[in-house]
Amino acid sequence: MKRLLALLATCATVLGLTAAVAPQAAAATGCKVDYTVTSQWTGGFQAGVKVTNLGAPLTGWTLGFSLPDAGQKIAQGWNATWSQSGSAVTAAGVDWNRTLATNASADLGFTGTFTGANPKPTAFTLNGVACTGSLEEEPPPGDGGDDGDGDDNGTPVDVNGQLHVCGVNLCNQYDRPIQLRGMSTHGLQWFSQCYDTASLDALANDWKADLLRAAMYVQEDGYETDPAGFTSKVNGLVDMAEARGMYALIDFHTLTPGDPNHNLARAKTFFASVAARNAAKKNVIYEIANEPNGVSWAGIKSYAEQVIPVIRAADPDAVVIVGTRGWSSLGVSDGSNESEVVNSPVNATNIMYAFHFYAASHKDNYRATLSQAASRLPLFVSEFGTVSATGGGAMDRASTTAWLDLLDQRKISYANWTYSDAPESSAAFKPGTCGGGDYSSSGVLTESGALLKSRISTPDSFPTS
Numbered sequence: 001m002k003r004l005l006a007l008l009a010t011c012a013t014v015l016g017l018t019a020a021v022a023p024q025a026a027a028a029t030g031c032k033v034d035y036t037v038t039s040q041w042t043g044g045f046q047a048g049v050k051v052t053n054l055g056a057p058l059t060g061w062t063l064g065f066s067l068p069d070a071g072q073k074i075a076q077g078w079n080a081t082w083s084q085s086g087s088a089v090t091a092a093g094v095d096w097n098r099t100l101a102t103n104a105s106a107d108l109g110f111t112g113t114f115t116g117a118n119p120k121p122t123a124f125t126l127n128g129v130a131c132t133g134s135l136e137e138e139p140p141p142g143d144g145g146d147d148g149d150g151d152d153n154g155t156p157v158d159v160n161g162q163l164h165v166c167g168v169n170l171c172n173q174y175d176r177p178i179q180l181r182g183m184s185t186h187g188l189q190w191f192s193q194c195y196d197t198a199s200l201d202a203l204a205n206d207w208k209a210d211l212l213r214a215a216m217y218v219q220e221d222g223y224e225t226d227p228a229g230f231t232s233k234v235n236g237l238v239d240m241a242e243a244r245g246m247y248a249l250i251d252f253h254t255l256t257p258g259d260p261n262h263n264l265a266r267a268k269t270f271f272a273s274v275a276a277r278n279a280a281k282k283n284v285i286y287e288i289a290n291e292p293n294g295v296s297w298a299g300i301k302s303y304a305e306q307v308i309p310v311i312r313a314a315d316p317d318a319v320v321i322v323g324t325r326g327w328s329s330l331g332v333s334d335g336s337n338e339s340e341v342v343n344s345p346v347n348a349t350n351i352m353y354a355f356h357f358y359a360a361s362h363k364d365n366y367r368a369t370l371s372q373a374a375s376r377l378p379l380f381v382s383e384f385g386t387v388s389a390t391g392g393g394a395m396d397r398a399s400t401t402a403w404l405d406l407l408d409q410r411k412i413s414y415a416n417w418t419y420s421d422a423p424e425s426s427a428a429f430k431p432g433t434c435g436g437g438d439y440s441s442s443g444v445l446t447e448s449g450a451l452l453k454s455r456i457s458t459p460d461s462f463p464t465s
């Protein structure tokens with residue numbers, strides 16, 4: 001062992017690799033690894049590792065993986081700075097491959113020794129994010145509750161598996177109603193620095209969130225300015241959520257203009273792509289229009305009936321959320337109510353309707369509509385705020401508590417605006433938090449963040465039979 005590590009060190013020195021720059025954390029990731037044993041002999045082998053970056057361009061990277069058998073040791077590696085500690089192996093990019101554009105690959109390799117079996121490595125990560133495209137093998141036998149993160153550790157996705165709508169509820173793989181509680185990103189065009197390994201770890205482990213909503217604005221310097229780039233950012237977040245056993249809500253964040261038909265062609269292009277790419281995953285939910293406004297229910301329904309088939313063609317079993325009139329208020333903000341949807345539902349199955357509120361602006365009459373609608377329509381609170389509808393102003397603790405108690409009682413899923421450090425009271429973190437690596441100490445939370453964290457982190461009670 002010592003000799004081998006010395007050999008490694010020597011090799012690295014000879015290649016001039018010991019001073020390799022530490023990899024930078026990347027905001028959006030996603031990766032695929034092809035691993036091949038190119039030759040094998042008694043006690044030794046040579047392997048090729050091709051890593052493909054499916055996420056945003058990287059300017060530094062570290063590939064991690066685990067060698068399952070205690071007798072497997074790396075002897076000499078190339079095209080990366082290699083090291084091994086117990087079963088954990090890392091390979092950091094070097095001068096000539098440190099920059100990896102989206103869809104670009106680096107080819108690495110090593111020779112190794114083994115004593116017993118020589119199983120393929122597992123749990124490939126790139127900058128800490130699971131390479132879910134790796135090793136196209138069947139998942140290990142388990143309880144059927146595998147979230148695709150390579151283990152089965154009781155995460156929300158492990159427990160609940162592929163979701164579906166049953167009656168007016170969101171149901172898990174046991175056909176039992178569940179409630180998902182989580183957070184929404186801010187606009188990915190402005191706050192992608194808030195969605196790194198540390199912040200996603202905090203969301204999964206400290207907040208114990210079930211859900212991350214990826215708010216991909218279409219206008220305001222969003223998707224329309226760089227479709228490939230934003231699609232890749234969203235896919236990176238899907239992977240980061242999956243690696244931590246959380247559901248990912250892909251939000252096509254239309255806002256201004258309010259008629260989603262303005263973005264119909266973009267929506268078809270975007271959803272065809274993300275649905276095809278994520279079809280095999282169990283953790284993805286699609287939200288096709290954030291907040292329709294200034295448009296009739298008939299207009300929204302027509303849009304939904306054109307976009308949903310595009311998703312279904314690629315990903316037939318995913319739940320789809322449809323926005324509602326008046327900024328997803330079920331029409332209340334336009335002086336209407338849920339009856340327009342009840343009387344003319346979207347012609348599709350396995351769908352839910354969005355209901356959004358901002359607690360300081362929307363109170364009893366909105367709660368009354370939600371209560372009444374909840375027994376008639378499957379509802380999902382894909383966005384809400386503890387503050388006023390501007391995203392700012394004072395937090396309304398009493399109204400927020402009344403809302404969350406109601407949602408808990410009805411098992412209505414929710415995502416709070418926002419998991420970001422935006423300089424506005426709806427943000428969960430104080431300005432300057434993002435990118436700093438500390439999303440966990442109490443000092444980083446705003447008043448709203450502290451309230452939401454306390455609500456979201458209580459134990460889930462997901463039925464398992």
Ligand code: IDC
Nearest residue numbers: 220255290291327358383389390391422424
């Ligand atoms: C707000 C953001 C703010 C941004 C504004 C315009 O908090 O920083 O300048 O959007 O893009 C919504 C929308 C959501 C709004 C939020 C608060 O879905 O995009 O975010 N809100 O105004 N509906 C009701 C409130």
